[in-house]
Amino acid sequence: MFSVTVRDHMMVAHSLRGDVFGPAQRLHGATYVVDATFRRRDLDADGLVVDIGRATEELRAVLADLTYRNLDEEPALAGVNTTTEALARVIADRLAERARGGSLGGAAQELESVVVTLHESHVAWASYERPL
Amino acid sequence: MFSVTVRDHMMVAHSLRGDVFGPAQRLHGATYVVDATFRRRDLDADGLVVDIGRATEELRAVLADLTYRNLDEEPALAGVNTTTEALARVIADRLAERARGGSLGGAAQELESVVVTLHESHVAWASYERPL
Amino acid sequence: MFSVTVRDHMMVAHSLRGDVFGPAQRLHGATYVVDATFRRRDLDADGLVVDIGRATEELRAVLADLTYRNLDEEPALAGVNTTTEALARVIADRLAERARGGSLGGAAQELESVVVTLHESHVAWASYERPL
Amino acid sequence: MFSVTVRDHMMVAHSLRGDVFGPAQRLHGATYVVDATFRRRDLDADGLVVDIGRATEELRAVLADLTYRNLDEEPALAGVNTTTEALARVIADRLAERARGGSLGGAAQELESVVVTLHESHVAWASYERPL
Amino acid sequence: MFSVTVRDHMMVAHSLRGDVFGPAQRLHGATYVVDATFRRRDLDADGLVVDIGRATEELRAVLADLTYRNLDEEPALAGVNTTTEALARVIADRLAERARGGSLGGAAQELESVVVTLHESHVAWASYERPL
Amino acid sequence: MFSVTVRDHMMVAHSLRGDVFGPAQRLHGATYVVDATFRRRDLDADGLVVDIGRATEELRAVLADLTYRNLDEEPALAGVNTTTEALARVIADRLAERARGGSLGGAAQELESVVVTLHESHVAWASYERPL
Numbered sequence: 001m002f003s004v005t006v007r008d009h010m011m012v013a014h015s016l017r018g019d020v021f022g023p024a025q026r027l028h029g030a031t032y033v034v035d036a037t038f039r040r041r042d043l044d045a046d047g048l049v050v051d052i053g054r055a056t057e058e059l060r061a062v063l064a065d066l067t068y069r070n071l072d073e074e075p076a077l078a079g080v081n082t083t084t085e086a087l088a089r090v091i092a093d094r095l096a097e098r099a100r101g102g103s104l105g106g107a108a109q110e111l112e113s114v115v116v117t118l119h120e121s122h123v124a125w126a127s128y129e130r131p132l
Numbered sequence: 133m134f135s136v137t138v139r140d141h142m143m144v145a146h147s148l149r150g151d152v153f154g155p156a157q158r159l160h161g162a163t164y165v166v167d168a169t170f171r172r173r174d175l176d177a178d179g180l181v182v183d184i185g186r187a188t189e190e191l192r193a194v195l196a197d198l199t200y201r202n203l204d205e206e207p208a209l210a211g212v213n214t215t216t217e218a219l220a221r222v223i224a225d226r227l228a229e230r231a232r233g234g235s236l237g238g239a240a241q242e243l244e245s246v247v248v249t250l251h252e253s254h255v256a257w258a259s260y261e262r263p264l
Numbered sequence: 265m266f267s268v269t270v271r272d273h274m275m276v277a278h279s280l281r282g283d284v285f286g287p288a289q290r291l292h293g294a295t296y297v298v299d300a301t302f303r304r305r306d307l308d309a310d311g312l313v314v315d316i317g318r319a320t321e322e323l324r325a326v327l328a329d330l331t332y333r334n335l336d337e338e339p340a341l342a343g344v345n346t347t348t349e350a351l352a353r354v355i356a357d358r359l360a361e362r363a364r365g366g367s368l369g370g371a372a373q374e375l376e377s378v379v380v381t382l383h384e385s386h387v388a389w390a391s392y393e394r395p396l
Numbered sequence: 397m398f399s400v401t402v403r404d405h406m407m408v409a410h411s412l413r414g415d416v417f418g419p420a421q422r423l424h425g426a427t428y429v430v431d432a433t434f435r436r437r438d439l440d441a442d443g444l445v446v447d448i449g450r451a452t453e454e455l456r457a458v459l460a461d462l463t464y465r466n467l468d469e470e471p472a473l474a475g476v477n478t479t480t481e482a483l484a485r486v487i488a489d490r491l492a493e494r495a496r497g498g499s500l501g502g503a504a505q506e507l508e509s510v511v512v513t514l515h516e517s518h519v520a521w522a523s524y525e526r527p528l
Numbered sequence: 529m530f531s532v533t534v535r536d537h538m539m540v541a542h543s544l545r546g547d548v549f550g551p552a553q554r555l556h557g558a559t560y561v562v563d564a565t566f567r568r569r570d571l572d573a574d575g576l577v578v579d580i581g582r583a584t585e586e587l588r589a590v591l592a593d594l595t596y597r598n599l600d601e602e603p604a605l606a607g608v609n610t611t612t613e614a615l616a617r618v619i620a621d622r623l624a625e626r627a628r629g630g631s632l633g634g635a636a637q638e639l640e641s642v643v644v645t646l647h648e649s650h651v652a653w654a655s656y657e658r659p660l
Numbered sequence: 661m662f663s664v665t666v667r668d669h670m671m672v673a674h675s676l677r678g679d680v681f682g683p684a685q686r687l688h689g690a691t692y693v694v695d696a697t698f699r700r701r702d703l704d705a706d707g708l709v710v711d712i713g714r715a716t717e718e719l720r721a722v723l724a725d726l727t728y729r730n731l732d733e734e735p736a737l738a739g740v741n742t743t744t745e746a747l748a749r750v751i752a753d754r755l756a757e758r759a760r761g762g763s764l765g766g767a768a769q770e771l772e773s774v775v776v777t778l779h780e781s782h783v784a785w786a787s788y789e790r791p792l
Contacts, residue, residue, distance in 0.1 A: 029293010047477035161689010213443035311741035425557010609707035
C-alpha cells in the first residue's frame with residue numbers, strides 16, 4: 001500500500017459544548033496543522049499516488065473555507081461540536097467530495113482512502129480515516 | 133476510524149541484557165517521548181474519541197510510576213528486558229487497565245485499541261498496538 | 265553564555281485591527297506553542313541557569329491567565345493589537361515580573377534576559393527578548 | 397502488533413517525466429529524510445522487533461547506494477519515474493531483500509512487513525508498505 | 529529585540545567543487561527548508577515586526593527563482609560554490625534587496641537585520657545574518 | 661555572521677545532587693539530542709564555515725566518550741552536577757579543544773564560537789556558547 005501526505009494549517013475560533021470540556025467551553029481558538037494522507041494500492045502510469053501539487057491545492061481550498069473564522073458562526077457547522085476529531089471528519093469529507101468530483105485528476109479515482117490529521121498543539125492531535 | 137493522540141515523556145535509567153545490545157548492556161538512560169493514541173470507530177455524544185484532558189492525565193499517571201527511576205530496580209519490571217518496544221507494551225497495558233477501570237469515562241468503553249509510541253531519540257522509535 | 269528553554273502552549277481567540285491584517289481582522293484563533301528561554305552568564309551553585317521544573321511551572325502559570333480565552337475581551341490586553349510578536353512581549357514581561365518577585369528562586373536574580381518565542385503554526389513564529 | 401522505526405536521509409538529483417510534474421520536469425533535487433519501520437506480531441527472545449543498531453546499519457547501507465547521485469543516471473532506476481512514492485518502494489524492496497538474506501539476524505525472519513516513508517519537505521511525504 | 533520568522537522550502541540539484549566535499553562533488557540535490565527571520569527593535573504602529581503574510585510572499589518570491597533548478601547552471605550563481613551557508617547568504621541578500629525596495633512595506637525600513645537558515649536535513653543546517 | 665549546525669545524540673544515566681532537583685536526585689537517565697553550532701564571520705575559500713561531514717564526525721567522537729554510560733561514575737565528570745546546561749559546557753569545551761588541535765581543518769581556526777544545545781525532551785533544552 002502507498003500513501004502521500006501533504007500539510008497545511010488553519011487558524012480558527014470556536015467553543016465546545018458539554019461539561020466534559022471544562023474551560024474549553026469558553027470561546028477560544030486553535031491553529032490546526034492539517035495533514036491529508038491519500039492511500040492507494042498501486043501507483044498510476046506516472047508513478048504517483050496523487051500529484052503532490054494538486055493535493056496541496058485541494059487541501060488549501062478546503063481549509064480556505066474554514067480558516068480565519070469563528071466556527072461557532074459557520075452555518076455549515078451548525079449543530080456540530082467542533083472537536084479536533086470532528087473537524088478531521090469535516091475536512092476528510094470535503095476532500096473526498098472534491099476527489100470524487102475529479103479535482104485530483106482521473107487517476108485519483110483509484111484512491112482507496114483519505115486520512116486527515118489535525119495537530120492542535122505539540123502534545124495533542126486527532127485523525128479520521130474514510131474510504132474514497 | 134477516528135483516533136486521538138496525546139504526548140508526554142519520561143526519563144529513566146536502565147541496562148539491556150544480551151550480546152545483541154553491545155554498549156547498551158551498560159547502565160545508561162533515555163528520555164522517552166511517549167505518544168498514546170486511542171482509536172475508535174465512532175465519536176461519542178460529545179463528538180469525542182476520548183477527552184484530550186483526561187487522556188493526558190491518564191498518560192501522565194502511568195508515566196509517573198516509571199520516570200526518574202532506574203528500571204533495572206523496578207520490581208514490576210523484574211525479568212523484563214526493557215527495550216523500547218517492550219516498554220511500549222508495558223505502558224499500553226497499564227493504560228488499557230486504567231481505561232477498563234473507567235478512568236477515561238464511560239464512553240471510553242467504546243475504544244477499540246490503544247497505540248503507544250516511544251521515541252528514544254530523533255532517529256529511532258517503537259510502537260505497540262493492542263485492543264481495548 | 266548559558267540558556268535554558270521550556271515549552272508549553274495556549275489556545276486563544278482574537279482578532280487583529282488594521283487593514284494590513286486582511287482576513288485576520290475577523291475573529292479567529294491560534295494555538296501558540298510558547299518557548300521561554302532564560303539566559304545567564306554563569307551557572308549557580310547547583311549547576312543551573314534556572315530549575316527546569318520551576319521554569320515550567322512559571323510559564324504554565326503565565327499561560328493559564330491567557331489560554332482558553334477570547335483575547336479581544338481581556339481587560340489586561342485592552343488597546344493591544346495581539347499580534348504574535350506583541351503577545352511574546354506580554355508573556356516575557358509577565359515572566360520577568362514573576363522572576364523579580366522571586367518565583368524562580370534567589371539564584372535566578374542572576375538571570376540576564378528572557379526570550380519568549382510563540383509558534384503560531386509550523387511555518388511562522390515570533391520572538392521577544394528583554395533583560396531581567 | 398509491534399514496530400520499530402529508524403531514520404536516516406539521502407540527498408539526490410533527479411527529474412520527473414510527465415506533464416503533471418510541471419517545473420519538476422527540470423533537473424532538480426531533494427533531501428529525503430527516510431524512515432524505515434519494521435512490524436512484527438511478537439517480540440523475540442531479547443525483547444526486540446529488530447535490533448535498532450542493525451536496522452540503522454541496513455538502512456544506511458541501502459541509502460549509500462543512492463545518495464549523492466543523479467538518479468536520472470542510475471542504471472538500476474532506468475525507466476523508473478523517481479517520484480517520492482516510487483523511491484519509497486525501491487528502498488523498501490531493497491531492505492526486504494537484505495532482510496531475507498539474513499542481514500537483520502535470524503529472528504528477523506518473523507518480521508511481518510516494512511514501511512518506508514520519505515519526507516521530501518516539511519509539508520510533503522510518501523510511504524510504501526510491503527510484506528517481508 | 530523582536531523577531532518574526534517564516535518558513536518555506538526549495539528543491540534543487542547542484543554539485544560542490546573541492547576535495548573537502550568528497551561524494552558531494554558529484555551532481556546530487558537537496559531540499560532546503562528555509563527560515564527567514566526579520567529582527568527589529570520596536571514594533572510598528574500595527575504591533576508588527578513585519579506582516580507575516582507579506583514576509584511569506586517575499587520569501588516565496590525569492591525561492592521561486594531557485595527551486596526546481598540545477599544550481600550548477602544558474603547564471604546568477606556562476607562561480608559560487610553553493611554550500612548551504614553560501615546559499616543562505618544568497619537568499620538573505622535577495623530578501624534584503626527586496627526589503628530596501630519597499631516590498632515589505634514602509635515600516636519595514638525599521639528592520640535591523642535578516643537571518644536566513646537553510647535546513648538541508650534533520651541533522652544539519654546553516655545560517656547567515658546580515659543587517660538590513 | 662554565518663553558522664553551521666550538526667545534530668547527534670547520546671543516551672546516559674545520571675543523578676543530580678541538591679534538594680532543588682526533587683525526584684531527579686534518584687538515578688534516572690536521558691536521551692540528549694545534541695546540536696553543535698559553529699559560528700564564523702566569513703566563509704573559507706571553499707565557501708564553508710566548517711565541513712558538515714567533519715563537524716559531524718567531531719561531534720560523534722565527543723559523544724562517543726559519554727553515551728551508554730552512567731555519568732555518576734565517569735572520572736572526568738567527578739564533582740560535576742551533570743545538569744543539562746553543565747553537560748552542554750562539557751561538550752562545547754571538548755569540541756573547542758579538538759578544534760584548536762586541528763581536527764576541523766586549518767581553516768576552522770577562523771571559527772569565532774561554538775554553541776552546544778542539549779534537548780532533554782520535546783519540552784526542555786539548554787545551551788552553552790563559548791569562543792573558539
